[in-house]
Amino acid sequence: MNKSFIYIVSLVLFASCETVVDIDLEEGQKNLVSRSVLEFPLGDDYGVATVELSETSAFFSDMDNPVVSGAHVVINDIYVLLEQGENSGIYTLDSIPLTENGIYNLSIEASIDGQEGAWKGSDYFTEIPPVDTYISLESGQGPYMKDGYIVNVTFTDPGDEVNFYLLETSRPYTLDSIDGRSNYPNLRPYDDEFVNGNDVNFPIYKLYNIGDCVSIKFSSISEPTFLFYENLYQLLYQTIGIGAAPPFALRGNLVSENENFENAFGNFKVKNVFQRDLVIEE
Amino acid sequence: MDYIDGADLEFNENLETEILYGEGRAYGLELMLEKKEGKVKGWIAYTLAKSESLIPGMSDVDPGINYGNWYNNPQDKTHDLSIVAFYKHNKKWSFSSSFVFATGIPTNYPSSKYVYEGITIPNYSNRNEARLPNYHRLDFAATLRPLKNENRKWYTEWVFSIYNVYNRKNASSLYFREGDDGGTKAIQLSIFPIIPSVSYNFKF
Secondary structure, three states: OHHHHHHHHHHHHHOOOEEEEOOOOOOOOOOEEEEEEEEEEOOOOEEEEEEEEEEOEOOOOOOOOOEOOOOEEEEOOOEEEEEOOOOOOEEEEEEEEOOOOOEEEEEEEEEEOOEEEEEEEEEEOOOOOOEEEEEEEEOOOOOOOOOEEEEEEEEEOOOOOOOEEEEEEOOOEOHHHHHHHHOOOEEEEEEOOOOOOOEEEEEOOOOEOOOOEEEEEEEEEOHHHHHHHHHHHHHHHOOOOOOOOOOOOOOOOOEEOOOOOOOOEEEEEEEEEEEEEEEOOO | OEEOOOOOOOOOOOHHHHEEOOEEEEEEEEEEEEEOOOOEEEEEEEEEEEEEEEOOOOOOOOOOOHHHOOEEOOOOOOEEEEEEEEEEOOOOEEEEEEEEEEOOOEEOOEEEEEEEOOEEEEEEOOOOOEEOOOEEEEEEEEEEOOHHHOOOOOEEEEEEEEEOOOOOOOEEEEEEEEOOOOOEEEEEEEOOOOEEEEEEEEEO
């Protein structure tokens, strides 16, 4: 009898606290989404620009976001990026020289939903210190943890300046399926607040097996780009519910130049990149 | 005072950097009708209100909250109605009931989404532009005051009550996450379903 009473009370108090509900969300005005990056490989004075343009879509839509084709994309009013293939929404140009002041301005003119829009964004080059990598064996702690190998990125952080970094890692792939290295889905922004001027060992927290391949990009980025990534993580992983900070619209540095649209989503960043493809070996 | 966009509240020793200050204004109308005599007593109270904040940025490059425009603050309730009734059946039994209705509190809903660096990112509307579903609830209580209380300096009573009689799942928050089928679902978090209770009061 007592047990039944406890079960009933527990059921009443704790059951069905979360419910899937149907709500009508008004779709906001469509806007431009831009993944724009100008990459200077470590030690190279010429960079490669890649701009991927797409549109926002309804929140509950199952469709892929439409790409934005036929746009006019220019860096520093001189370097015109060309669309790769037909209706790809991907614009590229290589051999963009490093400027004296390191500042780059991106201009995008595109048509979204029948309306002409223009956006401009700016970012600056920051030099990455010499970087190296090594692979170490990690012993599994406890009965359910396996042994494996981890990749470590090492560098000496410059002590006389504030630095911001971005580590991008591919999924593990094999030499037979090398396509895997073209994607870098794991992102980790990092600042030198606690390691300024020190030798830094930056481990990638993933266990690899012998024969796995992994590609990494370790970049120096500007402070605004770092803050953009911090806000992105804050938006995706912030606490929800009573007392939590409210969610927000994440805006990057692409400012709308006319009244047809608000600032674009995404960001334009300039990176100095150390890139390496690694095969895990003993 | 309100959180900045993207406020980081966890393990943050400098919480003051996550808050902005500004102006507030509130205005509205309050009405109340009360019955104090007879076997049935009670009141009806209604408030029509508007409560807003204006929080500009700290510098030219800081847009503040909601681009420095007036927006609903988290306490804003357009309509707030409460109906309360007491009925004394006899010397032993009395009954009471209350009904409350309030406009849902302001919140943010996503208005679109996009993919960036392979991550699907919700795009939220302006601060507090949307609202949670309306809140309403009916409570009921029956009070038994045994007759043996008469001629005593102290008395006891039993109260049998039901909170949220029709088990309304009022939303305390609403969030979005991917379901098992890969689609995005809206999840409403509700607390306090129907709660029956018995209490024993001893007064002296």
